[in-house]
Amino acid sequence: MADQKRRGQIKQAPENFISQELIADLNQSGMDDARRGFLRNGFMAALGGAIGVSSAANTFAAEGDPVILEKQEWQTTLGKNVATMPYGMPSIYEANLIRRESPGLTRVSAASVAFTPLQGLFGIITPNGLHFERQHQGWYNIDPEKHRLMVNGLVKHNRVFAMNDLMRLPSVSRIHFIECGANTGLEWGNVAVPTVQYTHGMLSCCEFTGVPLSVLLEECGADLKKGKYLLAEGGDGSGMTRTINLPDVLNEAIVAWGMNGEMLRPENGFPLRLVVPGVQGVSWVKWLRRLEVGDMPYATKDEAVHYNDLMPDGMARQYTSIQECKSVITTPSGGQQLLDKGFYNVSGLAWSGRGKIKRVDVSFDGGNNWKTARLETPVLSKALTRFNIDWVWDGAPAILQSRAIDDTGYVQPTIKMLRDVRGTRSIYHNNAIQSWKVGSNGEVSNVQVG
Amino acid sequence: MFKLAKFVNLSLLLLSSYLVADIAFAQNSGSRFPGIGRDATPAEVAAWDIDVRPDFKGLPKGSGSVDKGQQLWESKCSVCHGTFGESNEIFTPIIGGTTVDDIKTGRVASLSDRKQPQRTTIMKVATVSSLWDYIYRAMPWNAPRSLTPDDTYALVAYLLSMAEVVPDDYVLSNSNIAEVQKRMPNRNGMTLKHGLWSAKGSPDVHATACMTNCVQFVQIGSELPDYARNAHGNIAEQNRQYGPFRGADSTKPPLAKLPGAAGEGLAHASDTHVASSKGPAALFKSENCAACHAQNAKLVGPSINDIAAKYQGQGGALDKLMDKVKNGGSGVWGSIPMPPQAQLSDEDRKALVTWVLSGGK
Numbered sequence: 001m002a003d004q005k006r007r008g009q010i011k012q013a014p015e016n017f018i019s020q021e022l023i024a025d026l027n028q029s030g031m032d033d034a035r036r037g038f039l040r041n042g043f044m045a046a047l048g049g050a051i052g053v054s055s056a057a058n059t060f061a062a063e064g065d066p067v068i069l070e071k072q073e074w075q076t077t078l079g080k081n082v083a084t085m086p087y088g089m090p091s092i093y094e095a096n097l098i099r100r101e102s103p104g105l106t107r108v109s110a111a112s113v114a115f116t117p118l119q120g121l122f123g124i125i126t127p128n129g130l131h132f133e134r135q136h137q138g139w140y141n142i143d144p145e146k147h148r149l150m151v152n153g154l155v156k157h158n159r160v161f162a163m164n165d166l167m168r169l170p171s172v173s174r175i176h177f178i179e180c181g182a183n184t185g186l187e188w189g190n191v192a193v194p195t196v197q198y199t200h201g202m203l204s205c206c207e208f209t210g211v212p213l214s215v216l217l218e219e220c221g222a223d224l225k226k227g228k229y230l231l232a233e234g235g236d237g238s239g240m241t242r243t244i245n246l247p248d249v250l251n252e253a254i255v256a257w258g259m260n261g262e263m264l265r266p267e268n269g270f271p272l273r274l275v276v277p278g279v280q281g282v283s284w285v286k287w288l289r290r291l292e293v294g295d296m297p298y299a300t301k302d303e304a305v306h307y308n309d310l311m312p313d314g315m316a317r318q319y320t321s322i323q324e325c326k327s328v329i330t331t332p333s334g335g336q337q338l339l340d341k342g343f344y345n346v347s348g349l350a351w352s353g354r355g356k357i358k359r360v361d362v363s364f365d366g367g368n369n370w371k372t373a374r375l376e377t378p379v380l381s382k383a384l385t386r387f388n389i390d391w392v393w394d395g396a397p398a399i400l401q402s403r404a405i406d407d408t409g410y411v412q413p414t415i416k417m418l419r420d421v422r423g424t425r426s427i428y429h430n431n432a433i434q435s436w437k438v439g440s441n442g443e444v445s446n447v448q449v450g
Numbered sequence: 451m452f453k454l455a456k457f458v459n460l461s462l463l464l465l466s467s468y469l470v471a472d473i474a475f476a477q478n479s480g481s482r483f484p485g486i487g488r489d490a491t492p493a494e495v496a497a498w499d500i501d502v503r504p505d506f507k508g509l510p511k512g513s514g515s516v517d518k519g520q521q522l523w524e525s526k527c528s529v530c531h532g533t534f535g536e537s538n539e540i541f542t543p544i545i546g547g548t549t550v551d552d553i554k555t556g557r558v559a560s561l562s563d564r565k566q567p568q569r570t571t572i573m574k575v576a577t578v579s580s581l582w583d584y585i586y587r588a589m590p591w592n593a594p595r596s597l598t599p600d601d602t603y604a605l606v607a608y609l610l611s612m613a614e615v616v617p618d619d620y621v622l623s624n625s626n627i628a629e630v631q632k633r634m635p636n637r638n639g640m641t642l643k644h645g646l647w648s649a650k651g652s653p654d655v656h657a658t659a660c661m662t663n664c665v666q667f668v669q670i671g672s673e674l675p676d677y678a679r680n681a682h683g684n685i686a687e688q689n690r691q692y693g694p695f696r697g698a699d700s701t702k703p704p705l706a707k708l709p710g711a712a713g714e715g716l717a718h719a720s721d722t723h724v725a726s727s728k729g730p731a732a733l734f735k736s737e738n739c740a741a742c743h744a745q746n747a748k749l750v751g752p753s754i755n756d757i758a759a760k761y762q763g764q765g766g767a768l769d770k771l772m773d774k775v776k777n778g779g780s781g782v783w784g785s786i787p788m789p790p791q792a793q794l795s796d797e798d799r800k801a802l803v804t805w806v807l808s809g810g811k
Contacts, residue, residue, distance in 0.1 A: 093719045096687055096697075103682060107540050108749070110741040120690050137588060138738055150490055150498055156480070158490040165486045190672040194682050194700070219483060231501055237594040239587040241501060248648045278649050290498050299504045301588075304580035305571050308640065314562030316574065316639055320646035324653060335685035337698040340711045344694060354649050361659060366668030370661045395708070399668060403659065411657035421654050425564075429646065437670065442708045443698045448672040450665075 102198045110138035115201030118330045124384040126204035133267045137237035144271040153292035156221025169211040175383045177205040177351045181280035184430040196333035205384035208275045209258025227293035235289035241300040242283040252277045277382035278353030279321045312423035323353035326431035327404035338442035341395040350385045352406035357385040359405045366399035398438045416450045502583040513623030514604025516611040526590045544571040545612045548635040556638035572613045576640045692719040730805030752783040758809035771803045
């Protein structure tokens with residue numbers, strides 16, 4: 001006992017990497033900085049040799065991890081007051097996860113896209129500040145006191161509602177995904193962009209709050225026998241107009257003002273937008289100002305010139321609206337860098353415009369063998385579903401894929417299967433299985449298989 | 451008898467409450483939600499109900515000649531779309547890729563020809579009403595809803611004349627537009643035979659969920675070329691700089707080996723900088739100046755370089771341009787007006803103009 005309490009005494013290292021001479025010297029003369037440094041290096045070398053896979057928190061000097069041993073600023077000084085940021089912002093250490101434009105995609109930013117950083121998000125809800133943006137003629141902060149919704153066409157009463165009116169009506173809150181019809185469109189021909197933000201980032205999922213479309217139409221006395229089509233019109237400069245398949249969406253569509261518990265953000269249509277679950281984002285008309293019930297489709301610009309799918313024979317499919325079952329692994333994904341071999345939780349998102357996700361399979365060998373992933377709750381109709389699966393990476397090159405199946409039994413296809421039917425010039429509705437290659441250096445890249 | 455009496459009483463009660471409701475809320479007698487909303491006046495409906503359908507319901511009376519259309523086009527449209535609707539600088543071309551044969555068949559042959567470099571608007575659009583509706587609704591780009599119906603007829607006539615759908619001396623009107631529809635080059639090029647209109651529609655691909663030994667060999671058919679590695683900026687700065695999934699530093703070649711558990715050699719959270727930019731360059735973007743002005747190229751308005759060069763060394767240029775930004779103006783760079791930017795503070799205006807006069811440096 002007396003020996004162990006002597007000044008400079010150290011316990012024997014597990015691998016005996018310290019020489020007997022040094023131990024004797026330390027026992028006699030005590031510890032100083034030079035000896036401490038020498039010990040630290042020796043211990044680190046021993047650890048590195050002995051343990052192949054370790055994490056940063058397990059790598060430290062003999063005494064321990066400095067961030068534990070040394071007092072940190074946040075432990076020893078007074079922090080900021082409440083409401084220093086009255087509307088909170090993410091940590092400054094999260095500044096990299098922002099909406100981003102894809103360089104060269106469009107030539108004017110007022111008619112462009114900013115993509116959601118799916119590679120850094122968790123769960124199924126998209127934070128409002130990261131909800132993707134697609135503007136056609138720039139966005140405005142519309143004064144809610146000056147915003148009106150008109151309902152006309154095949155209705156008994158052409159009606160006008162102010163926000164004060166609409167927000168008094170019985171409301172619902174439902175979680176749904178919204179995906180631009182052109183999401184993943186850049187990949188129809190070849191791999192074109194590096195990361196999941198640019199391949200799949202025109203995708204968000206929020207809890208939307210508003211009055212059911214059916215309640216509003218009933219209130220106006222809509223003729224739902226003759227009126228099979230709805231024209232939704234926006235209040236922006238483009239006066240965005242889309243034909244909606246009315247009988248198909250009547251039970252689920254919402255005239256919405258709320259998004260994840262707050263009002264819609266201006267970039268996403270404040271103060272009012274249409275929510276059409278399962279249908280491509282362009283139909284979720286922002287700054288919604290008019291709904292017209294009609295008896296034929298309207299062939300407006302974005303359904304006559306854009307958003308139709310060119311087939312190999314030169315015919316274009318018009319009014320292609322439904323987003324079919326799709327999934328993507330978000331971590332790890334293109335452009336990311338794995339640190340080391342060992343265990344990873346592989347995670348991603350699955351969704352279907354026709355209903356609920358029933359199953360997601362994941363392949364680590366380019367689609368040859370598949371394992372069924374865990375679906376995390378909630379699993380909701382026409383909402384994103386989060387899936388997770390365990391993976392122990394042995395350091396060899398791998399190709400990761402996910403394949404979703406919805407409750408209609410539809411199985412997400414390969415890009416080859418889609419091209420066999422639709423060719424390569426479709427732009428819209430690419431719901432193919434996505435492949436990510438993991439190199440032996442740990443870098444993940446976007447590839448197409450087959 | 452009792453039942454009948456009760457029925458009659460109930461009916462009277464319902465009738466009377468209906469009458470009361472009818473008086474109190476005269477504008478919508480069937481309302482479940484009394485006091486909410488009101489009937490639209492005919493003038494209000496006319497002001498907003500401007501859509502034009504393929505059967506021309508909604509089309510206002512009016513007319514316009516190709517000649518008038520050309521004049522309007524050159525002053526309001528050509529800056530973005532080119533003199534002949536062929537420009538690809540700002541938006542994809544409107545005109546090109548159709549033939550006289552297409553007008554006969556109603557199918558644009560170049561849509562199935564992979565040699566055609568781009569799909570123009572006139573190649574794709576099946577309905578002339580779509581052109582009319584969109585131009586009237588949303589053009590010109592920086593001044594939507596400023597065209598009259600007659601202007602719109604003239605502009606559509608000019609576009610159609612460039613595509614040889616109508617002759618050069620044509621006057622398009624509400625009474626002859628249906629004839630024009632019969633000559634639209636891609637009028638038979640659209641199909642509704644697909645499964646993506648309705649949630650109940652049938653899918654066109656039928657994959658199966660094979661689980662083991664599904665493919666004979668795995669071959670990578672496409673990947674990003676090396677030269678595109680940094681085309682989307684540094685991916686390291688687009689990912690969380692802690693945790694297991696970092697971004698690769700795309701400004702450098704790929705790492706030779708794994709970085710190890712501590713992320714040796716990778717960027718870390720402490721390197722993260724606040725991404726939001728400030729100053730005149732950020733104002734230029736946030737105040738939407740970039741919708742009309744670019745650094746080097748003429749868009750709707752002159753480029754920053756051109757403005758800087760024009761006013762270089764001129765006394766009073768700062769005040770002159772600050773006034774122009776505040777109140778708008780036209781004539782210096784062509785006929786497209788610069789809209790007034792009254793929302794800017796004097797301080798921001800000064801910062802922006804100083805920055806522009808310095809060439810955006």
